[in-house]
Amino acid sequence: MASSRFRGRHYRTGEVVEVAAEDGRIAAIEPIQGAEDGLWIASGLIDIQVNGFAGIDLNADSVTPDDVSAMVRALWSAGVTLCCPTITTGSAERMLRSLRAVAAAVEADPSARRGVVGIHVEGPYISPEDGPRGAHPLEHVRPPDLDEYRRFQEASGGRIRVFSLAPELPGAVPLIERLAADGVVPALAHHAAPADAIRAAVEAGARLSTHLGNGSHAVLPRHPNYLWDQLAEDRLWASLIVDGHHLPPAAVKTFLRAKGLGRALLVSDAVHVAGLPPGRYELMGGAVEVGASGRVSLAGTPYLAGSSLRLCDALPNAMAFAGISLAEAVDLASLNPARLLGIAGDRGRLEVGQPADLILFGLNGAELRLAATVAAGEVVYRGE
Numbered sequence: 135m136a137s138s139r140f141r142g143r144h145y146r147t148g149e150v151v152e153v154a155a156e157d158g159r160i161a162a163i164e165p166i167q168g169a170e171d172g173l174w175i176a177s178g179l180i181d182i183q184v185n186g187f188a189g190i191d192l193n194a195d196s197v198t199p200d201d202v203s204a205m206v207r208a209l210w211s212a213g214v215t216l217c218c219p220t221i222t223t224g225s226a227e228r229m230l231r232s233l234r235a236v237a238a239a240v241e242a243d244p245s246a247r248r249g250v251v252g253i254h255v256e257g258p259y260i261s262p263e264d265g266p267r268g269a270h271p272l273e274h275v276r277p278p279d280l281d282e283y284r285r286f287q288e289a290s291g292g293r294i295r296v297f298s299l300a301p302e303l304p305g306a307v308p309l310i311e312r313l314a315a316d317g318v319v320p321a322l323a324h325h326a327a328p329a330d331a332i333r334a335a336v337e338a339g340a341r342l343s344t345h346l347g348n349g350s351h352a353v354l355p356r357h358p359n360y361l362w363d364q365l366a367e368d369r370l371w372a373s374l375i376v377d378g379h380h381l382p383p384a385a386v387k388t389f390l391r392a393k394g395l396g397r398a399l400l401v402s403d404a405v406h407v408a409g410l411p412p413g414r415y416e417l418m419g420g421a422v423e424v425g426a427s428g429r430v431s432l433a434g435t436p437y438l439a440g441s442s443l444r445l446c447d448a449l450p451n452a453m454a455f456a457g458i459s460l461a462e463a464v465d466l467a468s469l470n471p472a473r474l475l476g477i478a479g480d481r482g483r484l485e486v487g488q489p490a491d492l493i494l495f496g497l498n499g500a501e502l503r504l505a506a507t508v509a510a511g512e513v514v515y516r517g518e
Contacts, residue, residue: 138511141166142175142494145484146461151175155490155511163486173505176464177484178215178491180471181445182296182399183254183344183373185220186406187212191417193222194406197232199246202239206249208409210507210515212402213446215491216251216471216481218296220403223257223270226282233289240293248510251475252295255286256344259299259306260324265351266300268324269417269432269439278305280312287316294318295475298344300325301335314339319474321373322364324349329363336369342474345403346372346389348380348438365392371474373401376451377443379429383455390456399470400448400463405430405440446493450500460497 137156144151150169154162186192188208190201202219209217221232236253239246257270259278267275278299287294297313298321299306313320322335323344332340343364354361364370372393376386380403390398402408405422407415412424414433417440421433428442449463458466465482472482480488490511496503507515 136511137161138490138508138513140175140492140494140506140508141169142171142173145174145176145464153484153490153492155508158490158510160484160486160488160490163484173494173496174460175484175492175494177468177482177488178493178507178509179213179445179467180216180251180475180482181209181212181214181402181404181467182218182251182471182475183220183256183401184209184214184217184404185222185440186408187404188409189406191406192219192232192236193224193228195228195231197235199235199238199242202236202250203243203246206239206246207514209249210509211409211504212404212444213493213495213504213507215493215507215509216249218252218254219250220254220256223260223274225274226285229255229258229286230289233286233294237289237291237293241291245509250293251477251481253290253293254296254298255294256298256323259303259309260349261300261302261326263326263351266324266326266349268349269420269422269437270324277303278309280305280309283309283312296321296342296344298323298342300327301340302327302331306331307334307338310335310338310340317476322370325360326351327360327363329358329360332360332363332367336367341369341371343370343372345375345380345401347385348375365389368397371397371399373399375403375441375443376400376448376455377402377428377441378451379427380438380441386452386455387457390452390458395458395462395466396470398466399474400445400452400467402443402445402448403441404443404445407440408442408444410442446495446502446504450497450502454500
């Protein structure tokens with residue numbers, strides 16, 4: 135019987151505890167009286183939107199199952215123990231190739247099988263307008279197609295768990311109904327939808343606003359507009375990219391207050407340049423620039439093109455921007471994604487019986503230092 139023990143300050147109580155893991159699950163959590171520890175301990179993070187990391191691009195023409203497995207392992211350095219590899223707008227052939235690569239990795243590699251909770255498809259059924267389309271290639275944007283969705287799902291081995299699309303497009307509502315019936319989370323993204331289209335999408339089963347506040351026009355009417363409509367819709371959750379570039383602090387605070395901490399979650403939206411030094415790189419057939427601050431933009435423009443965020447670094451940002459506690463920030467990146475995906479009974483909690491997926495970290499103001507990531511009771515990453 136494999137066993138291991140980890141000590142740190144419980145992220146909810148601040149009490150020093152020892153977490154005992156046996157056969158990959160938490161067997162006991164015991165307080166240690168009189169002990170002091172500078173590290174915090176929490177459940178591993180769940181990133182439901184990650185396009186690439188550490189030089190690995192899931193949406194490259196050359197992506198392989200080995201690339202998917204390597205990305206899952208690279209994400210341990212971000213405290214992520216469970217993820218949704220994200221396949222974005224491209225030709226049908228390229229998207230099918232990426233979906234098959236994820237499916238093959240999960241089937242062949244225990245690390246990928248343990249670390250991939252499902253696939254997030256973002257596009258190609260999005261607005262063709264500049265602004266809402268974001269960095270998605272216009273030549274591959276197209277209307278919703280139920281038959282193509284079925285081909286996507288078949289290629290993935292039934293692993294699509296989140297599907298982001300524009301609700302105002304012809305055919306969007308029937309597709310949302312199909313997604314919901316299949317147990318997929320229908321999500322609104324990269325759209326310019328009027329209020330009635332958002333309402334129709336929610337009635338059909340839409341549950342999430344993907345990276346709310348991004349993938350939108352630079353300038354909007356004061357009111358009404360699709361940000362207010364989504365914020366006011368209590369049946370929609372919201373995912374947020376809290377890297378200091380995609381949303382200003384006031385927006386993060388306002389969005390979290392409008393949605394409430396029970397209907398929001400943090401995502402990285404990381405692209406393959408995450409974890410790489412500043413410079414110029416290729417992405418989706420074009421060039422992007424990574425600045426010294428980590429901002430990723432289309433080369434020569436002010437437009438964002440994904441992020442270089444480590445999800446663990448979103449925790450202190452959320453705390454500082456919105457004035458929330460460490461426990462609340464951790465839940466936004468662990469428990470809440472698990473709740474959205476319907477797996478909170480077995481993921482996202484630091485409790486006896488849960489998988490021993492853990493992070494140990496130091497926290498100094500706005501800086502988080504990841505000391506270790508634990509997956510199924512095994513230390514898979516050690517920080518400096």
